[in-house]
Amino acid sequence: MSLKVPYKKYPTPYAACGFYYSASIPVSIALPAKNSPRSKRFDAIIDSGASSCIFHASIGRAVGLDIEKGEPTQTLGIAGPMQIYLHDISLHVPGGIIVTRAGFSDGLPLAGLLGMAGFFENFRIVFDPTALRCELERIYKA
Amino acid sequence: MSNQTDVRFEALKAAPLDSWVALSEDESKVVAVGSSYEEAVRNSENAGVSDPVLVKTPKAWMPISV
Numbered sequence: 001m002s003l004k005v006p007y008k009k010y011p012t013p014y015a016a017c018g019f020y021y022s023a024s025i026p027v028s029i030a031l032p033a034k035n036s037p038r039s040k041r042f043d044a045i046i047d048s049g050a051s052s053c054i055f056h057a058s059i060g061r062a063v064g065l066d067i068e069k070g071e072p073t074q075t076l077g078i079a080g081p082m083q084i085y086l087h088d089i090s091l092h093v094p095g096g097i098i099v100t101r102a103g104f105s106d107g108l109p110l111a112g113l114l115g116m117a118g119f120f121e122n123f124r125i126v127f128d129p130t131a132l133r134c135e136l137e138r139i140y141k142a
Numbered sequence: 143m144s145n146q147t148d149v150r151f152e153a154l155k156a157a158p159l160d161s162w163v164a165l166s167e168d169e170s171k172v173v174a175v176g177s178s179y180e181e182a183v184r185n186s187e188n189a190g191v192s193d194p195v196l197v198k199t200p201k202a203w204m205p206i207s208v
Contacts, residue, residue, distance in 0.1 A: 006146075006147055007147075008147055008150060008151070009147055009148070009150070009151035009154075010151070010154065010203065010205075010206075011151070011154060011155040011203040012203050012204050012205055013203065013204075014204055014205065015205075019151060020205045022206065026169075026195045040164075040183050040186075040193070040194055040195075040196055041193070041194070041195045041196070042179075042195065042196040042197070042198075043195060043196065043197040043198075045206065056179065056198060058162075058178055058179040058180065059179055059196075061180075062179055062180055062183070108198075109198070109200050109201075109206075110198050110200065110206065111162075111179075111196060111197060111198040
């Protein structure tokens with residue numbers, strides 16, 4: 001059973017059509033303890049270029065994380081290195097909950113990125129440029 | 143491409159930059175904004191929308207390469 005997610009349009013003055021397409025879904029996060037309160041849903045980009053999931057630090061604080069007490073590390077983006085702090089969280093996505101170690105940063109220019117560890121490793125994903133959508137099929141590992 | 147996608151796009155295009163934007167549950171309209179995630183959530187709840195979808199708008203819209 002796969003979930004078909006239409007690409008979404010985002011504005012840009014740098015394209016003649018005035019927009020670009022991106023694959024994103026609403027997700028929420030919580031502390032990993034059972035029944036922890038969840039964040040509100042937020043827009044997260046499906047990004048195979050991200051080695052793990054990264055979220056804006058303010059969302060982490062809202063669910064109770066002390067961001068700077070996480071494991072500090074750096075991640076390399078196209079604009080250069082960025083300081084992030086790693087925390088264990090529950091990621092609420094279509095198909096259920098994924099417990100993963102995700103990065104948090106105040107410098108992230110968007111709400112969230114869904115990367116290889118924590119997201120892609122749990123889905124079979126097809127990007128379909130003809131239908132302008134991606135298809136997500138959850139993989140449940142033994 | 144669905145009309146819903148176009149409606150969402152128009153809502154985002156009109157939203158303030160460098161802000162947190164709370165979209166309605168169906169992502170068709172902006173129901174609240176804030177300078178932080180928590181402010182946008184609070185304003186959304188004050189507007190009667192308890193299950194918004196939050197989007198962080200950039201300082202300027204451009205294709206993303208993080």
